Amino acid sequence: MNNSLGNLMEEAIKLIKKSDNIYIASHVQPDGDNIGSILALGMAIKRLKGKVNIIKVDDIPSDYHFLPGLELIREHDVGQYIDLFIALDSSDIDRLGLGKEFASKADKIINIDHHVTNDNFGHINIISTSSGATGEIVYEFIKKMGVKIDKDIATCLYTAISTDTGSFIYSNTSYKTHLIVAELLKIGIDNNHINVNLYQSRSMERTKLFIDSLNRLEFFLDGKMGIITVTQEMLRDNNAKLEDTEGIVSFIRDIDSVEVACLLKEIDKNEIKVSIRSKKEIDVSKICNKFDGGGHMRAAGCTIYSEIDTAKELILEEIKMTFR
Ligand SMILES: [Mn+2]
Known part of the structure:
Protein backbone atom coordinates (compact mmCIF):
# COMPACT_ATOMS: atom_id res chain seq x y z
CA MET A 1 0.00 0.00 0.00
CA ASN A 2 1.73 3.20 -1.09
CA ASN A 3 1.76 6.36 0.94
CA SER A 4 -0.78 8.44 -0.94
CA LEU A 5 -3.30 5.60 -0.80
CA GLY A 6 -2.66 5.32 2.91
CA ASN A 7 -3.33 9.04 3.34
CA LEU A 8 -6.50 8.84 1.29
CA MET A 9 -7.67 5.95 3.44
CA GLU A 10 -7.09 7.95 6.60
CA GLU A 11 -9.04 10.85 5.16
CA ALA A 12 -11.88 8.48 4.23
CA ILE A 13 -11.90 6.88 7.68
CA LYS A 14 -12.15 10.32 9.31
CA LEU A 15 -15.15 11.01 7.09
CA ILE A 16 -16.75 7.69 8.08
CA LYS A 17 -16.19 8.44 11.76
CA LYS A 18 -17.96 11.80 11.60
CA SER A 19 -20.84 10.74 9.31
CA ASP A 20 -24.20 9.59 10.69
CA ASN A 21 -26.03 8.44 7.61
CA ILE A 22 -23.74 6.21 5.58
CA TYR A 23 -24.94 4.43 2.44
CA ILE A 24 -23.16 1.72 0.49
CA ALA A 25 -24.48 0.29 -2.79
CA SER A 26 -23.59 -2.64 -4.98
CA HIS A 27 -23.28 -2.07 -8.71
CA VAL A 28 -25.67 -3.42 -11.32
CA ALA A 40 -17.16 -6.77 4.47
CA LEU A 41 -17.00 -2.98 4.64
CA GLY A 42 -20.69 -2.77 5.61
CA MET A 43 -20.15 -5.12 8.56
CA ALA A 44 -17.01 -3.23 9.60
CA ILE A 45 -18.81 0.13 9.53
CA LYS A 46 -21.71 -1.39 11.48
CA ARG A 47 -19.28 -2.53 14.19
CA LEU A 48 -17.77 0.96 14.31
CA LYS A 49 -20.90 3.09 14.07
CA GLY A 50 -23.73 0.81 15.18
CA LYS A 51 -25.49 1.13 11.84
CA VAL A 52 -25.01 1.14 8.09
CA ASN A 53 -27.31 1.20 5.06
CA ILE A 54 -26.56 -1.12 2.17
CA ILE A 55 -28.73 -0.47 -0.86
CA LYS A 56 -30.05 -3.35 -2.93
CA VAL A 57 -29.43 -2.27 -6.53
CA ASP A 58 -29.90 -5.62 -8.23
CA ASP A 59 -30.64 -9.22 -7.28
CA ILE A 60 -27.80 -10.99 -5.54
CA PRO A 61 -26.92 -14.13 -7.60
CA SER A 62 -27.70 -17.33 -5.70
CA ASP A 63 -23.98 -18.28 -5.65
CA TYR A 64 -23.50 -15.66 -2.97
CA HIS A 65 -26.52 -16.38 -0.76
CA PHE A 66 -24.29 -18.22 1.72
CA LEU A 67 -22.41 -15.05 2.62
CA PRO A 68 -22.70 -13.67 6.16
CA GLY A 69 -24.26 -10.23 6.49
CA LEU A 70 -26.46 -10.64 3.41
CA GLU A 71 -29.51 -9.46 5.41
CA LEU A 72 -27.87 -6.02 5.56
CA ILE A 73 -28.58 -5.52 1.84
CA ARG A 74 -32.03 -3.93 1.68
CA GLU A 75 -34.23 -1.68 -0.37
CA HIS A 76 -34.04 1.94 0.75
CA ASP A 77 -35.84 5.24 0.10
CA VAL A 78 -33.89 7.92 -1.71
CA GLY A 79 -35.76 10.52 0.32
CA GLN A 80 -33.47 10.59 3.34
CA TYR A 81 -30.49 12.79 4.09
CA ILE A 82 -27.23 11.11 3.17
CA ASP A 83 -23.95 12.48 4.43
CA ARG A 95 -22.42 1.43 -12.95
CA LEU A 96 -24.25 2.03 -9.66
CA GLY A 97 -27.66 1.88 -11.33
CA LEU A 98 -30.23 2.87 -8.73
CA GLY A 99 -27.36 3.64 -6.33
CA LYS A 100 -26.51 6.65 -8.49
CA GLU A 101 -29.56 8.49 -7.15
CA THR A 117 -10.86 2.71 -16.19
CA ASN A 118 -12.10 4.30 -12.93
CA ASP A 119 -12.96 7.93 -13.63
CA ASN A 120 -12.47 9.25 -10.07
CA PHE A 121 -16.12 10.20 -9.57
CA GLY A 122 -15.77 10.43 -5.77
CA HIS A 123 -14.66 13.19 -3.43
CA LYS A 143 -7.43 -2.86 9.18
CA LYS A 144 -6.74 0.88 9.11
CA MET A 145 -10.22 1.51 10.54
CA GLY A 146 -9.13 -0.45 13.57
CA VAL A 147 -12.01 -2.92 13.26
CA LYS A 148 -11.12 -6.54 14.00
CA ILE A 149 -11.49 -8.74 10.92
CA ASP A 150 -13.57 -11.65 12.21
CA LYS A 151 -14.63 -14.82 10.41
CA ASP A 152 -17.71 -13.17 8.84
CA ILE A 153 -15.77 -10.25 7.39
CA ALA A 154 -12.92 -12.56 6.34
CA THR A 155 -15.36 -14.91 4.55
CA CYS A 156 -16.67 -11.99 2.48
CA LEU A 157 -13.16 -10.75 1.68
CA TYR A 158 -11.97 -14.22 0.69
CA THR A 159 -14.97 -14.51 -1.66
CA ALA A 160 -14.23 -11.10 -3.20
CA ILE A 161 -10.58 -11.92 -3.81
CA SER A 162 -11.02 -15.54 -4.89
CA THR A 163 -13.71 -14.74 -7.47
CA ASP A 164 -11.93 -11.74 -9.02
CA THR A 165 -8.62 -13.57 -9.36
CA GLY A 166 -10.21 -16.72 -10.84
CA SER A 167 -9.25 -18.69 -7.71
CA PHE A 168 -5.83 -17.05 -7.67
CA ILE A 169 -4.77 -17.96 -11.21
CA TYR A 170 -5.35 -14.73 -13.19
CA SER A 171 -2.43 -12.41 -13.92
CA ASN A 172 -3.85 -9.89 -11.43
CA THR A 173 -2.90 -12.28 -8.61
CA SER A 174 0.11 -10.87 -6.79
CA TYR A 175 2.20 -11.77 -3.77
CA LYS A 176 0.03 -9.24 -1.89
CA THR A 177 -3.04 -11.25 -2.84
CA HIS A 178 -1.54 -14.33 -1.25
CA LEU A 179 -0.35 -12.45 1.85
CA ILE A 180 -3.84 -11.08 2.42
CA VAL A 181 -5.47 -14.47 1.83
CA ALA A 182 -2.95 -16.08 4.19
CA GLU A 183 -4.13 -13.65 6.88
CA LEU A 184 -7.77 -14.49 6.11
CA LEU A 185 -7.07 -18.21 6.43
CA LYS A 186 -5.24 -17.57 9.70
CA ILE A 187 -8.45 -16.06 11.08
CA GLY A 188 -9.98 -19.51 10.67
CA ILE A 189 -12.46 -19.15 7.82
CA ASP A 190 -13.90 -22.36 6.40
CA ASN A 191 -12.43 -22.07 2.91
CA ASN A 192 -13.70 -25.48 1.86
CA HIS A 193 -17.26 -24.39 2.67
CA ILE A 194 -16.72 -21.16 0.74
CA ASN A 195 -15.21 -22.96 -2.27
CA VAL A 196 -17.98 -25.56 -2.42
CA ASN A 197 -20.54 -22.76 -2.43
CA LEU A 198 -18.70 -20.69 -5.02
CA TYR A 199 -17.41 -23.35 -7.39
CA GLN A 200 -19.07 -26.70 -6.75
CA SER A 201 -22.76 -25.86 -6.56
CA ARG A 202 -23.78 -25.49 -10.20
CA SER A 203 -27.55 -25.95 -10.58
CA MET A 204 -29.07 -28.29 -13.16
CA GLU A 205 -30.59 -25.28 -15.00
CA ARG A 206 -27.18 -23.68 -15.28
CA THR A 207 -25.66 -26.96 -16.43
CA LYS A 208 -28.28 -27.33 -19.17
CA LEU A 209 -27.79 -23.75 -20.33
CA PHE A 210 -24.05 -24.44 -20.38
CA ILE A 211 -24.48 -27.48 -22.64
CA ASP A 212 -26.88 -25.57 -24.91
CA SER A 213 -24.40 -22.65 -25.11
CA LEU A 214 -21.41 -24.83 -25.92
CA ASN A 215 -23.32 -26.37 -28.79
CA ARG A 216 -23.41 -22.87 -30.28
CA LEU A 217 -19.73 -22.10 -29.80
CA GLU A 218 -18.16 -20.58 -32.93
CA PHE A 219 -14.47 -20.05 -33.68
CA PHE A 220 -12.80 -17.36 -35.75
CA LEU A 221 -9.21 -16.46 -36.67
CA ASP A 222 -7.99 -20.06 -36.78
CA GLY A 223 -9.44 -20.81 -33.38
CA LYS A 224 -7.79 -17.81 -31.70
CA MET A 225 -11.19 -16.41 -30.94
CA GLY A 226 -14.27 -18.18 -29.58
CA ILE A 227 -17.72 -16.65 -29.26
CA ILE A 228 -21.08 -17.70 -27.80
CA THR A 229 -24.37 -15.84 -27.84
CA VAL A 230 -27.03 -16.50 -25.21
CA THR A 231 -30.52 -15.36 -26.11
CA GLN A 232 -33.59 -14.84 -23.94
CA GLU A 233 -35.10 -17.82 -25.73
CA MET A 234 -32.22 -20.04 -24.58
CA LEU A 235 -32.73 -18.87 -21.01
CA ARG A 236 -36.44 -19.69 -21.22
CA ASP A 237 -35.81 -23.11 -22.82
CA ASN A 238 -33.45 -24.08 -20.01
CA ASN A 239 -35.41 -22.39 -17.23
CA ALA A 240 -32.23 -20.45 -16.49
CA LYS A 241 -31.49 -16.89 -15.39
CA LEU A 242 -28.99 -14.41 -16.78
CA GLU A 243 -26.64 -15.09 -13.86
CA ASP A 244 -26.50 -18.73 -15.02
CA THR A 245 -24.23 -17.64 -17.88
CA GLU A 246 -21.46 -17.46 -15.24
CA GLY A 247 -18.55 -19.67 -16.25
CA ILE A 248 -19.31 -19.80 -19.98
CA VAL A 249 -16.80 -17.15 -21.06
CA SER A 250 -13.97 -18.60 -18.98
CA PHE A 251 -14.68 -22.03 -20.44
CA ILE A 252 -14.15 -20.59 -23.94
CA ARG A 253 -10.95 -18.85 -22.85
CA ASP A 254 -9.59 -22.10 -21.42
CA ILE A 255 -9.51 -23.78 -24.86
CA ASP A 256 -5.86 -24.11 -25.93
CA SER A 257 -6.00 -22.20 -29.23
CA VAL A 258 -8.16 -19.36 -27.86
CA GLU A 259 -6.63 -15.98 -27.06
CA VAL A 260 -9.89 -14.00 -26.93
CA ALA A 261 -13.17 -15.39 -25.60
CA CYS A 262 -16.42 -13.53 -26.04
CA LEU A 263 -19.90 -14.00 -24.59
CA LEU A 264 -22.92 -12.02 -25.76
CA LYS A 265 -25.98 -12.00 -23.55
CA GLU A 266 -29.32 -10.76 -24.73
CA ILE A 267 -30.68 -8.64 -21.86
CA ASP A 268 -33.41 -7.23 -24.07
CA LYS A 269 -34.13 -7.17 -27.79
CA ASN A 270 -31.88 -4.13 -28.28
CA GLU A 271 -29.58 -4.46 -25.29
CA ILE A 272 -26.68 -6.90 -25.51
CA LYS A 273 -24.20 -7.35 -22.71
CA VAL A 274 -20.74 -8.38 -23.87
CA SER A 275 -18.09 -10.09 -21.73
CA ILE A 276 -14.60 -10.56 -23.14
CA ARG A 277 -11.62 -12.43 -21.71
CA SER A 278 -8.08 -12.83 -23.03
CA LYS A 279 -5.12 -14.97 -22.17
CA LYS A 280 -1.78 -13.44 -23.09
CA GLU A 281 -1.65 -10.70 -25.69
CA ILE A 282 -4.83 -8.78 -26.24
CA ASP A 283 -5.94 -5.92 -23.96
CA VAL A 284 -9.70 -6.47 -23.95
CA SER A 285 -10.46 -3.34 -21.92
CA LYS A 286 -9.45 -1.34 -25.03
CA ILE A 287 -11.99 -3.26 -27.13
CA CYS A 288 -14.73 -2.60 -24.58
CA ASN A 289 -13.78 1.07 -24.25
CA LYS A 290 -14.85 1.53 -27.87
CA PHE A 291 -18.39 0.64 -26.78
CA ASP A 292 -18.26 2.81 -23.63
CA GLY A 293 -17.48 -0.18 -21.46
CA GLY A 294 -14.38 -1.01 -19.50
CA GLY A 295 -12.65 -3.35 -17.14
CA HIS A 296 -9.22 -4.90 -17.04
CA MET A 297 -6.65 -6.08 -19.58
CA ARG A 298 -7.72 -9.73 -19.33
CA ALA A 299 -11.39 -9.25 -18.43
CA ALA A 300 -13.72 -6.52 -19.61
CA GLY A 301 -17.31 -5.84 -20.58
CA CYS A 302 -19.61 -3.46 -22.40
CA THR A 303 -23.18 -3.09 -23.55
CA ILE A 304 -24.18 -2.76 -27.19
CA TYR A 305 -27.59 -1.31 -27.90
CA SER A 306 -28.70 -3.21 -30.98
CA GLU A 307 -30.09 -6.62 -31.89
CA ILE A 308 -27.93 -9.59 -31.03
CA ASP A 309 -26.79 -10.41 -34.59
CA THR A 310 -25.70 -6.81 -35.19
CA ALA A 311 -23.96 -6.68 -31.83
CA LYS A 312 -22.11 -9.85 -32.69
CA GLU A 313 -20.92 -8.43 -36.02
CA LEU A 314 -19.77 -5.20 -34.37
CA ILE A 315 -17.81 -6.91 -31.64
CA LEU A 316 -16.32 -9.50 -34.02
CA GLU A 317 -15.09 -6.71 -36.25
CA GLU A 318 -13.52 -4.88 -33.31
CA ILE A 319 -11.82 -8.02 -31.97
CA LYS A 320 -10.50 -8.98 -35.42
CA MET A 321 -8.94 -5.51 -35.76
CA THR A 322 -6.90 -6.00 -32.59
CA PHE A 323 -5.28 -9.07 -34.16
CA ARG A 324 -4.10 -7.16 -37.20
MN1 LIG B 1 -13.44 -6.27 -8.98
Whole structure:
Protein backbone atom coordinates (compact mmCIF):
# COMPACT_ATOMS: atom_id res chain seq x y z
CA MET A 1 0.00 0.00 0.00
CA ASN A 2 1.73 3.20 -1.09
CA ASN A 3 1.76 6.36 0.94
CA SER A 4 -0.78 8.44 -0.94
CA LEU A 5 -3.30 5.60 -0.80
CA GLY A 6 -2.66 5.32 2.91
CA ASN A 7 -3.33 9.04 3.34
CA LEU A 8 -6.50 8.84 1.29
CA MET A 9 -7.67 5.95 3.44
CA GLU A 10 -7.09 7.95 6.60
CA GLU A 11 -9.04 10.85 5.16
CA ALA A 12 -11.88 8.48 4.23
CA ILE A 13 -11.90 6.88 7.68
CA LYS A 14 -12.15 10.32 9.31
CA LEU A 15 -15.15 11.01 7.09
CA ILE A 16 -16.75 7.69 8.08
CA LYS A 17 -16.19 8.44 11.76
CA LYS A 18 -17.96 11.80 11.60
CA SER A 19 -20.84 10.74 9.31
CA ASP A 20 -24.20 9.59 10.69
CA ASN A 21 -26.03 8.44 7.61
CA ILE A 22 -23.74 6.21 5.58
CA TYR A 23 -24.94 4.43 2.44
CA ILE A 24 -23.16 1.72 0.49
CA ALA A 25 -24.48 0.29 -2.79
CA SER A 26 -23.59 -2.64 -4.98
CA HIS A 27 -23.28 -2.07 -8.71
CA VAL A 28 -25.67 -3.42 -11.32
CA GLN A 29 -25.32 -7.16 -11.86
CA PRO A 30 -23.08 -7.47 -8.81
CA ASP A 31 -20.25 -10.01 -8.86
CA GLY A 32 -18.33 -11.73 -6.07
CA ASP A 33 -15.81 -8.94 -5.59
CA ASN A 34 -18.54 -6.33 -5.42
CA ILE A 35 -20.80 -8.26 -3.03
CA GLY A 36 -17.94 -9.51 -0.85
CA SER A 37 -16.51 -5.98 -0.60
CA ILE A 38 -19.78 -4.20 0.25
CA LEU A 39 -20.64 -6.80 2.90
CA ALA A 40 -17.16 -6.77 4.47
CA LEU A 41 -17.00 -2.98 4.64
CA GLY A 42 -20.69 -2.77 5.61
CA MET A 43 -20.15 -5.12 8.56
CA ALA A 44 -17.01 -3.23 9.60
CA ILE A 45 -18.81 0.13 9.53
CA LYS A 46 -21.71 -1.39 11.48
CA ARG A 47 -19.28 -2.53 14.19
CA LEU A 48 -17.77 0.96 14.31
CA LYS A 49 -20.90 3.09 14.07
CA GLY A 50 -23.73 0.81 15.18
CA LYS A 51 -25.49 1.13 11.84
CA VAL A 52 -25.01 1.14 8.09
CA ASN A 53 -27.31 1.20 5.06
CA ILE A 54 -26.56 -1.12 2.17
CA ILE A 55 -28.73 -0.47 -0.86
CA LYS A 56 -30.05 -3.35 -2.93
CA VAL A 57 -29.43 -2.27 -6.53
CA ASP A 58 -29.90 -5.62 -8.23
CA ASP A 59 -30.64 -9.22 -7.28
CA ILE A 60 -27.80 -10.99 -5.54
CA PRO A 61 -26.92 -14.13 -7.60
CA SER A 62 -27.70 -17.33 -5.70
CA ASP A 63 -23.98 -18.28 -5.65
CA TYR A 64 -23.50 -15.66 -2.97
CA HIS A 65 -26.52 -16.38 -0.76
CA PHE A 66 -24.29 -18.22 1.72
CA LEU A 67 -22.41 -15.05 2.62
CA PRO A 68 -22.70 -13.67 6.16
CA GLY A 69 -24.26 -10.23 6.49
CA LEU A 70 -26.46 -10.64 3.41
CA GLU A 71 -29.51 -9.46 5.41
CA LEU A 72 -27.87 -6.02 5.56
CA ILE A 73 -28.58 -5.52 1.84
CA ARG A 74 -32.03 -3.93 1.68
CA GLU A 75 -34.23 -1.68 -0.37
CA HIS A 76 -34.04 1.94 0.75
CA ASP A 77 -35.84 5.24 0.10
CA VAL A 78 -33.89 7.92 -1.71
CA GLY A 79 -35.76 10.52 0.32
CA GLN A 80 -33.47 10.59 3.34
CA TYR A 81 -30.49 12.79 4.09
CA ILE A 82 -27.23 11.11 3.17
CA ASP A 83 -23.95 12.48 4.43
CA LEU A 84 -21.72 9.79 3.00
CA PHE A 85 -22.00 7.37 0.10
CA ILE A 86 -19.43 4.64 -0.51
CA ALA A 87 -19.03 2.97 -3.91
CA LEU A 88 -16.99 -0.21 -4.22
CA ASP A 89 -15.65 -1.94 -7.34
CA SER A 90 -17.50 0.51 -9.63
CA SER A 91 -15.48 2.23 -12.34
CA ASP A 92 -18.04 4.98 -12.93
CA ILE A 93 -21.18 6.36 -11.33
CA ASP A 94 -23.54 4.91 -13.95
CA ARG A 95 -22.42 1.43 -12.95
CA LEU A 96 -24.25 2.03 -9.66
CA GLY A 97 -27.66 1.88 -11.33
CA LEU A 98 -30.23 2.87 -8.73
CA GLY A 99 -27.36 3.64 -6.33
CA LYS A 100 -26.51 6.65 -8.49
CA GLU A 101 -29.56 8.49 -7.15
CA PHE A 102 -28.30 7.99 -3.61
CA ALA A 103 -24.75 8.95 -4.57
CA SER A 104 -25.82 12.19 -6.23
CA LYS A 105 -27.78 13.18 -3.09
CA ALA A 106 -24.87 12.50 -0.78
CA ASP A 107 -22.70 15.24 0.73
CA LYS A 108 -19.55 13.20 0.13
CA ILE A 109 -18.66 10.15 -1.95
CA ILE A 110 -15.86 7.69 -1.24
CA ASN A 111 -14.89 5.66 -4.32
CA ILE A 112 -12.87 2.49 -3.67
CA ASP A 113 -11.90 0.48 -6.73
CA HIS A 114 -9.20 -1.36 -8.69
CA HIS A 115 -10.34 -0.78 -12.31
CA VAL A 116 -7.86 1.08 -14.56
CA THR A 117 -10.86 2.71 -16.19
CA ASN A 118 -12.10 4.30 -12.93
CA ASP A 119 -12.96 7.93 -13.63
CA ASN A 120 -12.47 9.25 -10.07
CA PHE A 121 -16.12 10.20 -9.57
CA GLY A 122 -15.77 10.43 -5.77
CA HIS A 123 -14.66 13.19 -3.43
CA ILE A 124 -12.12 10.73 -2.09
CA ASN A 125 -10.87 8.22 -4.66
CA ILE A 126 -8.99 5.20 -3.37
CA ILE A 127 -7.96 3.52 -6.60
CA SER A 128 -5.36 0.78 -6.60
CA THR A 129 -5.05 -0.74 -10.06
CA SER A 130 -2.37 -3.15 -8.85
CA SER A 131 -4.89 -4.87 -6.59
CA GLY A 132 -6.36 -8.10 -7.91
CA ALA A 133 -9.71 -7.33 -6.32
CA THR A 134 -11.43 -4.44 -4.58
CA GLY A 135 -11.58 -6.89 -1.65
CA GLU A 136 -7.80 -6.52 -1.26
CA ILE A 137 -8.14 -2.75 -0.84
CA VAL A 138 -11.07 -3.21 1.55
CA TYR A 139 -8.93 -5.58 3.66
CA GLU A 140 -6.31 -2.84 4.14
CA PHE A 141 -9.03 -0.27 4.71
CA ILE A 142 -10.77 -2.22 7.48
CA LYS A 143 -7.43 -2.86 9.18
CA LYS A 144 -6.74 0.88 9.11
CA MET A 145 -10.22 1.51 10.54
CA GLY A 146 -9.13 -0.45 13.57
CA VAL A 147 -12.01 -2.92 13.26
CA LYS A 148 -11.12 -6.54 14.00
CA ILE A 149 -11.49 -8.74 10.92
CA ASP A 150 -13.57 -11.65 12.21
CA LYS A 151 -14.63 -14.82 10.41
CA ASP A 152 -17.71 -13.17 8.84
CA ILE A 153 -15.77 -10.25 7.39
CA ALA A 154 -12.92 -12.56 6.34
CA THR A 155 -15.36 -14.91 4.55
CA CYS A 156 -16.67 -11.99 2.48
CA LEU A 157 -13.16 -10.75 1.68
CA TYR A 158 -11.97 -14.22 0.69
CA THR A 159 -14.97 -14.51 -1.66
CA ALA A 160 -14.23 -11.10 -3.20
CA ILE A 161 -10.58 -11.92 -3.81
CA SER A 162 -11.02 -15.54 -4.89
CA THR A 163 -13.71 -14.74 -7.47
CA ASP A 164 -11.93 -11.74 -9.02
CA THR A 165 -8.62 -13.57 -9.36
CA GLY A 166 -10.21 -16.72 -10.84
CA SER A 167 -9.25 -18.69 -7.71
CA PHE A 168 -5.83 -17.05 -7.67
CA ILE A 169 -4.77 -17.96 -11.21
CA TYR A 170 -5.35 -14.73 -13.19
CA SER A 171 -2.43 -12.41 -13.92
CA ASN A 172 -3.85 -9.89 -11.43
CA THR A 173 -2.90 -12.28 -8.61
CA SER A 174 0.11 -10.87 -6.79
CA TYR A 175 2.20 -11.77 -3.77
CA LYS A 176 0.03 -9.24 -1.89
CA THR A 177 -3.04 -11.25 -2.84
CA HIS A 178 -1.54 -14.33 -1.25
CA LEU A 179 -0.35 -12.45 1.85
CA ILE A 180 -3.84 -11.08 2.42
CA VAL A 181 -5.47 -14.47 1.83
CA ALA A 182 -2.95 -16.08 4.19
CA GLU A 183 -4.13 -13.65 6.88
CA LEU A 184 -7.77 -14.49 6.11
CA LEU A 185 -7.07 -18.21 6.43
CA LYS A 186 -5.24 -17.57 9.70
CA ILE A 187 -8.45 -16.06 11.08
CA GLY A 188 -9.98 -19.51 10.67
CA ILE A 189 -12.46 -19.15 7.82
CA ASP A 190 -13.90 -22.36 6.40
CA ASN A 191 -12.43 -22.07 2.91
CA ASN A 192 -13.70 -25.48 1.86
CA HIS A 193 -17.26 -24.39 2.67
CA ILE A 194 -16.72 -21.16 0.74
CA ASN A 195 -15.21 -22.96 -2.27
CA VAL A 196 -17.98 -25.56 -2.42
CA ASN A 197 -20.54 -22.76 -2.43
CA LEU A 198 -18.70 -20.69 -5.02
CA TYR A 199 -17.41 -23.35 -7.39
CA GLN A 200 -19.07 -26.70 -6.75
CA SER A 201 -22.76 -25.86 -6.56
CA ARG A 202 -23.78 -25.49 -10.20
CA SER A 203 -27.55 -25.95 -10.58
CA MET A 204 -29.07 -28.29 -13.16
CA GLU A 205 -30.59 -25.28 -15.00
CA ARG A 206 -27.18 -23.68 -15.28
CA THR A 207 -25.66 -26.96 -16.43
CA LYS A 208 -28.28 -27.33 -19.17
CA LEU A 209 -27.79 -23.75 -20.33
CA PHE A 210 -24.05 -24.44 -20.38
CA ILE A 211 -24.48 -27.48 -22.64
CA ASP A 212 -26.88 -25.57 -24.91
CA SER A 213 -24.40 -22.65 -25.11
CA LEU A 214 -21.41 -24.83 -25.92
CA ASN A 215 -23.32 -26.37 -28.79
CA ARG A 216 -23.41 -22.87 -30.28
CA LEU A 217 -19.73 -22.10 -29.80
CA GLU A 218 -18.16 -20.58 -32.93
CA PHE A 219 -14.47 -20.05 -33.68
CA PHE A 220 -12.80 -17.36 -35.75
CA LEU A 221 -9.21 -16.46 -36.67
CA ASP A 222 -7.99 -20.06 -36.78
CA GLY A 223 -9.44 -20.81 -33.38
CA LYS A 224 -7.79 -17.81 -31.70
CA MET A 225 -11.19 -16.41 -30.94
CA GLY A 226 -14.27 -18.18 -29.58
CA ILE A 227 -17.72 -16.65 -29.26
CA ILE A 228 -21.08 -17.70 -27.80
CA THR A 229 -24.37 -15.84 -27.84
CA VAL A 230 -27.03 -16.50 -25.21
CA THR A 231 -30.52 -15.36 -26.11
CA GLN A 232 -33.59 -14.84 -23.94
CA GLU A 233 -35.10 -17.82 -25.73
CA MET A 234 -32.22 -20.04 -24.58
CA LEU A 235 -32.73 -18.87 -21.01
CA ARG A 236 -36.44 -19.69 -21.22
CA ASP A 237 -35.81 -23.11 -22.82
CA ASN A 238 -33.45 -24.08 -20.01
CA ASN A 239 -35.41 -22.39 -17.23
CA ALA A 240 -32.23 -20.45 -16.49
CA LYS A 241 -31.49 -16.89 -15.39
CA LEU A 242 -28.99 -14.41 -16.78
CA GLU A 243 -26.64 -15.09 -13.86
CA ASP A 244 -26.50 -18.73 -15.02
CA THR A 245 -24.23 -17.64 -17.88
CA GLU A 246 -21.46 -17.46 -15.24
CA GLY A 247 -18.55 -19.67 -16.25
CA ILE A 248 -19.31 -19.80 -19.98
CA VAL A 249 -16.80 -17.15 -21.06
CA SER A 250 -13.97 -18.60 -18.98
CA PHE A 251 -14.68 -22.03 -20.44
CA ILE A 252 -14.15 -20.59 -23.94
CA ARG A 253 -10.95 -18.85 -22.85
CA ASP A 254 -9.59 -22.10 -21.42
CA ILE A 255 -9.51 -23.78 -24.86
CA ASP A 256 -5.86 -24.11 -25.93
CA SER A 257 -6.00 -22.20 -29.23
CA VAL A 258 -8.16 -19.36 -27.86
CA GLU A 259 -6.63 -15.98 -27.06
CA VAL A 260 -9.89 -14.00 -26.93
CA ALA A 261 -13.17 -15.39 -25.60
CA CYS A 262 -16.42 -13.53 -26.04
CA LEU A 263 -19.90 -14.00 -24.59
CA LEU A 264 -22.92 -12.02 -25.76
CA LYS A 265 -25.98 -12.00 -23.55
CA GLU A 266 -29.32 -10.76 -24.73
CA ILE A 267 -30.68 -8.64 -21.86
CA ASP A 268 -33.41 -7.23 -24.07
CA LYS A 269 -34.13 -7.17 -27.79
CA ASN A 270 -31.88 -4.13 -28.28
CA GLU A 271 -29.58 -4.46 -25.29
CA ILE A 272 -26.68 -6.90 -25.51
CA LYS A 273 -24.20 -7.35 -22.71
CA VAL A 274 -20.74 -8.38 -23.87
CA SER A 275 -18.09 -10.09 -21.73
CA ILE A 276 -14.60 -10.56 -23.14
CA ARG A 277 -11.62 -12.43 -21.71
CA SER A 278 -8.08 -12.83 -23.03
CA LYS A 279 -5.12 -14.97 -22.17
CA LYS A 280 -1.78 -13.44 -23.09
CA GLU A 281 -1.65 -10.70 -25.69
CA ILE A 282 -4.83 -8.78 -26.24
CA ASP A 283 -5.94 -5.92 -23.96
CA VAL A 284 -9.70 -6.47 -23.95
CA SER A 285 -10.46 -3.34 -21.92
CA LYS A 286 -9.45 -1.34 -25.03
CA ILE A 287 -11.99 -3.26 -27.13
CA CYS A 288 -14.73 -2.60 -24.58
CA ASN A 289 -13.78 1.07 -24.25
CA LYS A 290 -14.85 1.53 -27.87
CA PHE A 291 -18.39 0.64 -26.78
CA ASP A 292 -18.26 2.81 -23.63
CA GLY A 293 -17.48 -0.18 -21.46
CA GLY A 294 -14.38 -1.01 -19.50
CA GLY A 295 -12.65 -3.35 -17.14
CA HIS A 296 -9.22 -4.90 -17.04
CA MET A 297 -6.65 -6.08 -19.58
CA ARG A 298 -7.72 -9.73 -19.33
CA ALA A 299 -11.39 -9.25 -18.43
CA ALA A 300 -13.72 -6.52 -19.61
CA GLY A 301 -17.31 -5.84 -20.58
CA CYS A 302 -19.61 -3.46 -22.40
CA THR A 303 -23.18 -3.09 -23.55
CA ILE A 304 -24.18 -2.76 -27.19
CA TYR A 305 -27.59 -1.31 -27.90
CA SER A 306 -28.70 -3.21 -30.98
CA GLU A 307 -30.09 -6.62 -31.89
CA ILE A 308 -27.93 -9.59 -31.03
CA ASP A 309 -26.79 -10.41 -34.59
CA THR A 310 -25.70 -6.81 -35.19
CA ALA A 311 -23.96 -6.68 -31.83
CA LYS A 312 -22.11 -9.85 -32.69
CA GLU A 313 -20.92 -8.43 -36.02
CA LEU A 314 -19.77 -5.20 -34.37
CA ILE A 315 -17.81 -6.91 -31.64
CA LEU A 316 -16.32 -9.50 -34.02
CA GLU A 317 -15.09 -6.71 -36.25
CA GLU A 318 -13.52 -4.88 -33.31
CA ILE A 319 -11.82 -8.02 -31.97
CA LYS A 320 -10.50 -8.98 -35.42
CA MET A 321 -8.94 -5.51 -35.76
CA THR A 322 -6.90 -6.00 -32.59
CA PHE A 323 -5.28 -9.07 -34.16
CA ARG A 324 -4.10 -7.16 -37.20
MN1 LIG B 1 -13.44 -6.27 -8.98
